Amino acid sequence: MSEPSQEISSPCPGLSRASTPLISAGEDMDGRAEASGSDAVLRTAMPGHDRTRGQSSARKVIPAFAILCVLVTATFAAWLVSLGPLPLEKAREISTTIVDRNGKLLRAYAMADGRWRLGVDARTGVDPTYLKLLLAYEDRRFRSHAGVDPLALGRAAIQVLIRGHIVSGGSTITMQLARLLEPRRERTLYAKLRQIVRAILIERQMDKDEILNLYLAIAPFGGNLEGVRAASIAYLGKEPKRLSLAESALLVALPQSPETRRIDRYPDAARAARDRVLDRMVEEGVIAEDDAISAKVSAVPRLRRPMPMLAPHSADQAIVSVKAKPVIALTLDLALQKSLEALARDRAIALGPNISVAILAVDNASGDVLARVGSPDYFDERRAGQVDMTRALRSPGSTLKPFIYGLAFEDGFVHPESLIDDRPIRFGSYAPENFDMTFQGTVPVRKALQMSLNVPAVALLDRVGASRLSSRLKQAGTDLVLPKDEAPGLAMGLGGVGITLQDLVQLYCGLARLGNTRPLREIASLLDDGRDSLRLLDQVAAWQVGNILLGTPPPENGVRNRIAFKTGTSYGYRDAWSIGFDGRITIGVWVGRPDGAPAPGIVGRTAAAPILFDAFARTGKLPAPLPKAPKGTLVASNAKLPLPLRRYRSVGELVRTDGEQPPRIQFPLNGSRIDATGADGASFSAMPVKVAGGVLPITMLVNGVSVGELDGRRQRLIEPPGPGFARLTVMDAKGAADTVVVRIQ
Incomplete structure (x- = not known):
């Protein structure tokens, strides 16, 4: 039985199991082996040989390929991790x-x-x-x-x-x-x-x-x-x-x-x-x-332009107020801001190399700042361009007078058509004078405010009370700054106090709003919470003041009865002001030197008022009408006013129909100092008091306590009440009275 096998293997001597793969090298595209002749005999003699061998190879290749894929995937994943996260935040x-x-x-x-x-x-x-x-x-x-x-x-x-x-x-x-x-x-x-x-x-x-x-x-x-x-x-x-x-x-x-x-x-x-x-x-x-x-x-531009820099002072303030916010929205209007910046720059150049101009525009209804020009040129060192003069503390001149008149109207002792005296007068040691060093005599209250007469304003402030004016303005959201250790006095009515243009504009905006102010807002992201209206005046008084200011004679470039405005000039020609409003917007203008030095010739009416009217013209809208008179407003000529309102009288001066004059203390003068000791150091036993006018009998009171009646010559000697302030009052038979306060030392 060995011979047949030898015959089979004899055509290919040396053929072994290790060499059998060479027999199937002629695989077709489908992976099937070509079998003919002795190859067929060999496959018949060794059934299952190729199948076992192929399966063994596949079992070796597939795990290797899988391992390779895992290694590649792991390597790629590790590479991805090594890249780190995308730097999107930066x-x-x-x-x-x-x-x-x-x-x-x-x-x-x-x-x-x-x-x-x-x-x-x-x-x-x-x-x-x-x-x-x-x-x-x-x-x-x-x-x-x-x-x-x-x-x-x-x-x-x-x-x-x-x-x-x-x-x-x-x-x-x-x-x-x-x-x-x-x-x-x-x-x-x-x-x-x-x-x-x-x-x-x-x-x-x-x-x-x-x-x-x-x-x-x-x-x-x-x-x-x-x-x-x-x-x-x-x-x-x-x-x-x-x-x-x-x-x-x-x-x-x-x-x-x-x-x-x-x-x-x-x-x-x-x-x-x-x-x-x-x-x-x-x-x-x-x-x-x-x-x-x-x-x-089209030509290609050849120059690089600077980035926009409008409202630099407002922008700087916003950066400080709002932290870590890429876009900060302000209430400003770009067109108006750009126009007023150009106006301030042009007028400052015309006024002189050291003169600065500041402008602030506010929407009456919302209190939103529409434009703020802190200086004519942010980079002008001679004008201290980076100092925001809308927030600088300056003397307001006569710009506080409308609020004195407003309180007087509110108290009801004077009317816009009342007559008031503009004559030399002393309040103790203080004797106010008008800007032009003249006096107008008896004038209507309306004209006194429009002409910015000092004596009538101080007389009304004396009646209203400087402390009351100060507290009312603070109540309306304004910060007034007095000299150190000084209390509010009559001088504050003529500029003896510090205030900013921003606060002045807020006050005048209150007049346009019929007596209530609203804190100004410039950063749009700030909500209206905490911006409740603040009381300045009652509606009738605010309307009366606005109606008077509407008739103020305008500068040469202005039209009458379009804008209610007031001017002011501080002591020494250091500050020139003009603040005005219509039914829609309030604008304030300041002109002067940022270092506080005098600028002779810089007067509110000639320097600031023309800028104010030009600013209104550049808003692009006609002036809006002021609100109508509130219900209950008394609109009448002087002749038709109630008798007590036809003429302003100081405290104690009553209305008389028989031509008699009310009593007036002629000596001592109000605010005077009385030395109660003689040359030898001994004290006086009596102090004379002299009165003019009044209907006898006239009663004398010292610190509210009656000390008897005056004689027929309207005189009396009284015992000094002692060192310090003393209040001396006289009252005639018809109830008319007069009072002075003196200091005894």
């Missing part, structure tokens, strides 16, 4: 911007490292033409891919092979964003792979709008400019909301090579790059050829 940092009530940019602050990076919303803050060109040029399938565009990568590779140079990049906007988040200088396959992976991660963490907004905010445009908004403002001088085709193409071209295409250094290179963008857009059918030809004619 990339989202932007320059702090100050915007007006309508979201328009007033001022921007550079970031800590000096870069300008302004946030932008692609849907509302960028011109659609620019977005169309950007996506067509950089990433036409931006809205559909997952971070990587294989078609764009393939097209870029083919273009390089055909033309020998890069025609268009294969990076998507998301990949470019990844490169900007983690900048690298080398351009290697590894760097590209890293961008691809990062782009996919970005797409998983952000939606398309967020990706586009972040790209538009941090894309480089040369120098320290980042983002399309910063570039548009610096290069084109405007927001990117409305761009021409040429401007859009320019802004698309610059980020490709931001440093070599900077328009302030290489304008020709920037123009060539812009034109290439236009040509490619024509090739791809994005824009018409005629439009591209027209766009190429």
Whole structure:
């Protein structure tokens, strides 16, 4: 039985089990072995041999492949972990911007490292033409891919092979964003792979709008400019909301090579790059050829503009008040702010090199600040430009007089048509005089306020009380500052107190609001909580004051009966004021030297009032009418007033119909000092009191205690009550009285 086996193996001497795989080397594409002749005989002789061997090999290959996959996956995962998280938070940092009530940019602050990076919303803050060109040029399938565009990568590779140079990049906007988040200088396959992976991660963490907004905010445009908004403002001088085709193409071209295409250094290179963008857009059918030809004619700007810096004092204050907020909205109106800044600058130049101008405009209804000009030029050192003169403490001159009259109207002892004396008078040692050193005699109260006469104002303040005026103004939200260790006195009615333009405007805004003030608001994010109305005057009194000020003769550039206003000039020509209001807005103007030095010739009526009326004209609206007279307002001529209101009389002076004069203490004078000791040091036994007028008998009171009646000559000797202040009062038979306060020493 051994012979047959030898015969079978004889054709292939040396054949062994180890060599049998060579027999099946001719496998077809399906993996099946070709079997014929002796191979068939051999397979018949050794059934199951190949099957066992193949299964053994598969069992060895599959685990090895699985292990390799695990190793590759683990290595890739470890690499991904080593990349760390995406630096999105740092990339989202932007320059702090100050915007007006309508979201328009007033001022921007550079970031800590000096870069300008302004946030932008692609849907509302960028011109659609620019977005169309950007996506067509950089990433036409931006809205559909997952971070990587294989078609764009393939097209870029083919273009390089055909033309020998890069025609268009294969990076998507998301990949470019990844490169900007983690900048690298080398351009290697590894760097590209890293961008691809990062782009996919970005797409998983952000939606398309967020990706586009972040790209538009941090894309480089040369120098320290980042983002399309910063570039548009610096290069084109405007927001990117409305761009021409040429401007859009320019802004698309610059980020490709931001440093070599900077328009302030290489304008020709920037123009060539812009034109290439236009040509490619024509090739791809994005824009018409005629439009591209027209766009190429447009010149490229060659200068970089400074960033906007409107309302610098308000912006500085907002930065201090609001922490860690990228966008701070103010209540200011950009158009009005810009116009009033130009007005202040022009008028300051005309007034002199050291003269400054400050303007504040407030909305009456809300108390919102619409414009604040703290100085004519923020960088003018001679005018102390960085000092906000709207918040500086200065002497108000005559600008507090309307509130003296308002309290007098409120108390009911005087009416706008009442007559009042403007004559020389003394209040103790204080003898007020008018600005022009003249006296007008008997005038209506209305005219006394319109002419800003000092004597009538001081007489009314003496009746109202300086302390009451001070407390009422503080109650209305105003901070008055008196000299150290000094109590409110009659001098405060003529400017003997410190106040800011901001507080004065708030008070006058209260007149326009018929007697209630509201704390001013400048930061729009602050809610109205805590801004309740504060009482200044009753409605009738406030309306009467406003009605009088409406008739004040305007300066040469003004129209009568349009604006209720008051002027003031502080002692020594240090401050010139003019504050006015209509039914909609209140504006205050201050003119003077910031260092407090005298400025001869600077008077409220000639220096500040013209600026005030010009400021109202620049609001772009006609003056709104003042509120109508409140119910219960007495509107009548002097002849039709009740008898007590026809003429102002001091305390104790009663109305008489028989021609008799009320009693008046002629000696001692009010506020005088009486020396009660003689030359030898002995004290007087009696002090004379002399009275004029009055109906006998006249009773004498010392500190409220009766000491008897005056004689027929209206005189009496009284015993001094002792060192200190003494109140001397006389009262006649008809109840008329007069009082003086003296100091006995």
